[in-house]
Amino acid sequence: MTEPLPPVLLVGCGKMGGAMLSGWLERGLSRAVVVEPHGPAAAAFAGDPVVRVVATPEAIPAGFTPAAVVLAIKPQEADAALPAYARFAGPDTVFLSIMAGRTVAAIRRGVGEDAAVVRAMPNTPAAIRRGFTVACAGPGVTAAQRALCGALLAAVGEVAWVGKEELLDPVTAVSGGGPAYVFLLAEVMEAAAVEQGIPRDLARRMVRATVSGAGALLAASDEEAAELRRAVTSPKGTTERALAVLMAPDAWPALMSRAIAAATARARELAG
Ligand SMILES: NC(=O)C1=CN([C@@H]2O[C@H](COP(=O)(O)OP(=O)(O)OC[C@H]3O[C@@H](n4cnc5c(N)ncnc54)[C@H](O)[C@@H]3O)[C@@H](O)[C@H]2O)C=CC1
Ligand SMILES: O=C(O)[C@@H]1CCC=N1
Known part of the structure; x- marks a missing residue:
């Protein structure tokens, strides 16, 4: 003990x-x-x-x-x-x-x-x-x-x-605030699901299970995140279409980089 x-x-x-x-x-x-x-x-x-x-x-x-x-x-x-x-x-x-x-x-x-x-x-x-x-x-x-x-x-x-x-300061932006970005992902996925006609309750269950299941898979796996992503993405399939939107140069890569830079800058302002 x-x-x-x-x-x-x-x-x-x-x-x-x-x-x-x-x-x-x-x-x-x-x-x-x-x-x-x-x-x-x-x-x-x-x-x-x-x-x-x-x-x-x-x-x-x-x-x-x-x-x-x-x-x-x-x-x-x-x-x-x-x-x-x-x-x-x-x-x-x-x-x-x-x-x-x-x-x-x-x-x-x-x-x-x-x-x-x-x-x-x-x-x-x-x-x-x-x-x-x-x-x-x-x-x-x-x-x-x-x-x-x-x-x-x-x-x-x-x-x-x-x-x-x-x-x-960048750690604060990435892992300190990181859970908020994942929860935002869940929020916007749920809203998009409802927009496509999925009932709100089902959308909520689906998104919670998907985000937490993907997180658990990432935690349990030795593969890089990019490899796990590729395993979902069938050539000429549906995920490929979604990722073409999300991975456009002005989309998630640039947005995440700006978001992390903004939070890092705010941490520096709080130095005291
Ligand atoms: N919420 C988060 O995700 C994270 C927060 N932090 C840091 O943790 C610190 C606390 O954040 P939270 O727990 O989110 O805030 P919070 O607002 O939930 O907790 C702060 C607590 O301090 C109390 N308090 C205010 N003045 C006080 C004083 N003079 N003496 C004793 N207690 C006093 C408040 O009543 C409140 O309960 C912050 O400095 C934040 O930067 C760090 C990592 C993650
Ligand atoms: O937003 C904040 O300032 C605190 C630090 C990291 C998470 N929450």
Whole structure:
């Protein structure tokens, strides 16, 4: 049996913070204090014996010493919120931020210039432990702190590490926001199915099964995505006609490239 995760202070228990906390509890967590000003957001955890939910940092129990402070608030909230956590900076605590764009340097300006900070970008499939996170350790992060952040992130899915922090901006655009692009695909496929006369309920079932089935096939297969695509595309058949529209130079290839560039640029604007 693996050791329980050490005490964690979670700042922000919204969609991502909540998904991660669920994963830690499932994996085994010794103790968590959650700072969440919006009562309903953390309500699901209020009765958990190892979780204490408080509304403000001032209400964190005296003597609580987290091994990790996980920052799961919006980047726009960071400047106001971070100084309250500066007292936790020290050799025994690592800050793990999942905020889009906000740099290690900007986080250190808030919590202390010597603080150990790991910046990471997970995604919402974390809610079903199928997340993908890319992480980058800032200056002074010890091997043990990196291992702890790795364990916290691995509780909700796969983890990859990069050495160059700048890569986290395009990562945010690709895997951070990626689930939204897939859900949009499902939305527009469903609308197109209805346009062709398929009843809405059937269209919804078909599209959910098709998108999730294709995703599962991609996950289970060693083939490249292009090869799996080609396996669907019979010469002179129906899929070929659809792909001629979707793969036109001004269609999906160019649109996806512009979309990822736009999201990457926005991540850079959120650097702080
Ligand atoms: N939603 C997503 O797909 C992903 C989001 N992220 C990042 O995760 C962070 C959180 O995003 P979401 O969970 O989507 O947002 P959210 O809005 O669901 O959660 C943020 C939570 O922080 C709480 N909060 C606001 N001010 C606070 C403060 N001063 N102290 C403590 N809690 C405070 C809010 O009440 C809310 O419950 C963002 O920085 C975002 O960039 C990262 C990867 C994916
Ligand atoms: O849209 C956002 O800013 C966040 C980061 C990646 C996914 N959601």
